[in-house]
Amino acid sequence: MTQKKNIAIMGAGLVGSLLSLYLAKRGHKVDVYERRPDMRKTTLDGGRSINLALSDRGWRALRGIGIEEDVRKVAIPMHGRMMHDEQGGLTFQPYGKEGQSIYSVSRGGLNAALMNLSEPNEDITYHFNQQALDVNLRENQVQLRNTETEEIETIQPDLLFGADGAFSVVRGAMQKTERFNYSQSYLEYGYKELTIPAAPDGEWLLEKNALHIWPRGNYMMIALPNIDGSFTCTLFFPYEGERSFAAIKNDTDLLNFFLEVFPDAVPLMPDLAQDYFSNPIGALVTIKCFPWSHDGKSLLIGDACHAVVPFYGQGMNAGFEDIFVLDQMLEDFDGEDWNTLFKDFERRRKPNADAIADLAVMNFIEMRDKVADPRFLLQKKIEAKISEQYPDKWIPLYSMVTFTDFPYSYALETGQNQDSIMKKVMKHIQSIEDYNKPEVQQLLQEQLVHKEKLKRYAGETSEVKE
Amino acid sequence: MTQKKNIAIMGAGLVGSLLSLYLAKRGHKVDVYERRPDMRKTTLDGGRSINLALSDRGWRALRGIGIEEDVRKVAIPMHGRMMHDEQGGLTFQPYGKEGQSIYSVSRGGLNAALMNLSEPNEDITYHFNQQALDVNLRENQVQLRNTETEEIETIQPDLLFGADGAFSVVRGAMQKTERFNYSQSYLEYGYKELTIPAAPDGEWLLEKNALHIWPRGNYMMIALPNIDGSFTCTLFFPYEGERSFAAIKNDTDLLNFFLEVFPDAVPLMPDLAQDYFSNPIGALVTIKCFPWSHDGKSLLIGDACHAVVPFYGQGMNAGFEDIFVLDQMLEDFDGEDWNTLFKDFERRRKPNADAIADLAVMNFIEMRDKVADPRFLLQKKIEAKISEQYPDKWIPLYSMVTFTDFPYSYALETGQNQDSIMKKVMKHIQSIEDYNKPEVQQLLQEQLVHKEKLKRYAGETSEVKE
Structure with missing residues (x-):
């Protein structure tokens, strides 16, 4: 067993809170420092939280700490994408096989649940309203300002974890x-x-078990269900240009635009103008860095070292997977050489963090543009058939990312190979029935006969050497 | 003509000094602020200046301001690479065609020459020992500290140019x-x-008109001639590993290593150990950013917005080309809308800055590894023959970068296309004579018949739309 360490985690968000539970489980004493007030006692910041989609990697990390079932109760399964065209017509595309879903959860609700679970642990202490002013990596000291009392305090933990998000102060140092x-x-x-409120009877005004997308070429709106019957909508929109945030200057511009391009949504959004003009515009950033650790004393984790854009629904899942992988490494760790442990961790996770960052940017194009194309949707159906026929050799990219624990980097590479095969296959496809044409079956035989079986990692996420 | 502006340039390095001349030529009043003392009056920092290789883009910018001939007098033409193997055997590879060379110049000498040329200009004023403490982009103000007198001063120019290098304070803002x-x-x-001093009679101890390379796989040493008969050598070496800076701890380690891998250089380096242990280890960074300008009032230029590693010898040349292109744009500028001018400039230069950054990293592999491979050198010879036979359709990548004013991005793309043709050609090549084999000639015919002529840009560097 490893020696008990005094550990400071900067940030009581989703990753910081979950990490505290895993580290306390390993016998360490954990202090969590958060710049903001306790979110459970104050009103949440509105208007800046894209809804979260929990998928397999996230569930696995929650399961590891025994809270999977509690979270399932407040999570809404989304079985697929529901596309809304400009006439309000609907098309549904399942995310995976029967029974596979991603889950809409409230960021605030999940975060509070993690805090509630960890706070009674005598080895975990939360400190709110603590702003990190300065981090001295050499001495592993953090200077903190209590934003209520203005008191300044300097802490010096044995180990410092930066779970302080995309604008991490630890990373800044x-x-x-x-x-x-x-x-x-x-x-x-x-x-x-933006918001689609619940019906007066508390029911959902759109199909509840779907992620709704209004794909419009170079922009889109999405909507995810909340347990109170409402939907949280997010408009992804260019800053500049003919159709852009810059071009919408008043209620009339807004309404005209929405009526033209999202006509079926407008009647469901009574507070559209107020939401639109009072909520801020959020920026979409990808952050990459290396190394993630310093001198065996501090380590970045989650968004602090790999903030991604939200289009694959994997930001939180990737952060949770960081924790799960670190915990697995701690299983075999003798407690001596934290520097080597951190170096091994960052080397193992970095290619996967890079891969999901790139996948997330790529998926924006798919969501805002391709899902409106019937031919793209036909290709997805054909791919599902291939995967059904060759379950050991073919899993669609989206499924590998969302419903397996394959390393993201392996999923990206395999997905690119599969994509080049799909290009060949689709030359022979005009309708779903064409899948059974001899030339298609022949082609798949040729392409897949020498393909190795996809490897299941059985709970272990590790680099794949091919 | 454009309205006379008060312009501040941060940084009196090569780019800042040359830029002052171009802006003054356009009728503006220019103040140049430099953190360091006047280099002409103090000893230079030793040990951190990789020698410069001036090539066509740099010459063009010097010509535009009428100092080409002065600089030629102190520049040493290098006609090609001289490779030194581990037995001291030599191989020469010309850089281009007969008469094409790159030129070794002293950074300090060239910088002093540019200052000497600009300082008498009544519209140009140099301010040394001026450290920029803070840049307020909104107000276009710079707070300066005089490092000799400790006086603090705030300037507010009409236009601010950040020519302050890889660690630019303007970019920091x-x-x-x-x-x-x-x-x-x-x-x-x-x-x-490191240094190879001149012979007692002032002559060069290695071939004067070459860039010397000791390629050793994952590391290398190079040497460039100076006008005093000496060579400035640079060892590019891993920080960590079996053969690395970390592994060489004392004079014995150093001498054993050099005798083993650079045996012909050791007798020429009497101060090897002293140089090695007193000179710092320089880091090799690539910096990219965007945008380069703010609100039509400030603009980054040169290394401040595109620092590159030194392996293509293009860092200074690219910075000088920035100035040349900007000056061309000023030719047609009515002096009104600087914001649009700066936006056009950054949009035009950014793809080229990215391309030379990537090319420079790629060339490191060529220099340290490939040039030791006889087959690679044979390929270079074959490529020279293709270029000779099809001068309108084929210019080797190195020549496009070094001896033309084609946009770097066009050179990179064209070079990649040529590379894929070379791979096909080389399958038929065992010796230089094989170039005349019918199948090689046939293949080239096929590959090149539909290829468009390479476009000469006749002094204009612009984006190429293909």
């Missing part, structure tokens, strides 16, 4: 060290949160 | 603005400057 690789890359799109 | 894209990426290699 690492950025000043020598030869730190860093990039921040913004999309030329922002997002705006 | 832009990084704090919303949605600024930024990346810094370090190689896992550092560099160390």
Whole structure:
């Protein structure tokens, strides 16, 4: 067993809160420092939380700490995408096989649940209203300002975890060290949160068990169900241009635009103008960096080292998987050499963090544009048939990312190979029936006969050497 | 003609100094602020200046301001690469066609020459020992500290140019603005400057008109001639590993290593150990960012917005080309809308800055590894023959970058296309004579018949739409 350490986690968000539980389980004493007030006692910031979609990687990490079932009770399964065209017509595309879903959860609700679960643990202490002013990586010291009392305190834990998100203060200190690789890359799109309230009887005004998409080429709106019957909508929209945030200046512009392109949504959005003009425009950033640790004393985790855009629904899932993988590594750790442990961790996770970052940007194009194309949807159906016929050799990319624990980097590479096969197959396909044509079956035989079986990782997420 | 502006340039390096001349030529009043003392009056920092290789883009910018001939007098033409193997055997590979060379120049000498040329201009004023403490982009104000007198001064120019290099303070201010894209990426290699002094009679101890390379797989040493008969050597070496900076701990380690891998250089380096242990290890960083300008009032230029690793010898040349292109744009500028001008400039230059950054990283592999491979050198010879036979359709990538003013992005793309043709050609090649085999000639015919002529840009560097 590993020696008991005093650990400080910066950030009491989803990743920081879950991490505290895993580290306490391993016998460590954990203090969690959060800049904001206790979210359970104050009103939440509105308008800046894209809904979360929990999928297999996230569930696995929740299961590992025994709270899967509690969260399932407040999570809404979404079996697929429901596309809304400009006439209000609907098309449904399942995410995976029968029984496979992603789950809409409330960020605030899940975060509060994690805090409630960890706070009674005598080895876990939360400290709210604690703003990190300065991080000294050499001494592993953090200077904290209590934003209520203005008291300044300096802590010096044995180990420091930066779970403080995309604008991480811990990473900020690492950025000043020598030869730190860093990039921040913004999309030329922002997002705006809007609402479809529940019906007066508390029911959902759109199909409840779906992720709704209004794909419109270079922009889109989505909607995810909440347990109170409402939907949280998010408009992803260019900052500049003919159709953009910049072009919508008043209620009339807004309404004309919505009536033209989202006509079926407008009657469901009584507070559209108020939501639109009071909610901020959120930016969409991808952050990559390396290394993630410093001198065996501090380690970044989650968004702090790999913030991604939200289009694959994997930001939280990837952060939770960080924790799960770290916990697996702690299983075999003798408690001595944290530097080597952190180096192994960052080397193992970095390719996967890069892969999901790139996949998330790629999926934006799929969601806002391709899902409106009948031919693309036909291709998805054909791919489902291939996967059904060759279950050991073919899993669609989306399913690998969402419903397996294959490393993201392996999923990306395998998905690209499958994509080049799909291109060949689709040359022979005009309708779903064409799947049974001899030339299609022949082609698949040729392409797949030498393909290795996909490897299940049975709970272990590790680098794949091919 | 454009209205006379008060312009501040941050940084009196190569780009800042040359830019002052171009802007003054356009009728503006220019103040140049430099953090360091006047380099002409103090000893230079030793040990951190990789020698510069001036090539066509750089010459063009010097010509535009009428100092080409002065600089030629102190520049040493290098006609090609001289490779040194582990037995001291030599192989020469010309850079281009007969008469095409790159030129070794002293960074300090060239910088001093540019200052000497600009300082007498009554519209240009240099201010040394001026450290920029803070840049307020909204007000276009810079707070400066005089490092000699400790006086603090705030300037507010009409236009602010950030020519302050890879660690630009002006860019630092832009990084704090919303949605600024930024990346810094370090190689896992550092560099160390070493010296081969002149012979007692002042002559060069190695071939004078060549860039010398000791390629050793994953590391290398290079040497460039100086006008005093010496060579400045640079060792590019991993930070960590079996053969690395970390592994060389004392004089014995150093000498054993050098005798084993650079045996012909050791007798020429009497101060090897002293140079090695007193000179710092330099880091090799690529910096990319976007945008380069803010609100039509400030603009980054040169390394400040596109620092590259030194392996293509294009860092200074690319910075000088920035100036040349900007000056061309000023030719047709009515002096009104600087915001649009700066936006056009950054949009035009950014793809080229990205391309040379990527090319520079790629060329490291060529220099340290491939040039030691006889088959690679044979391929270069074959490529020279193709270029000779099809001069309108084929220019080797190195030549496009070094000896033309084709946009870097066009050179990169064309080079990649040519590379895929070379792969096919080389399957038929065992010796230089095989170039005349019918199947090779036939293949080239097929590959090149539909290829468009390469476009000469006749002094204009612009984006190419293909």
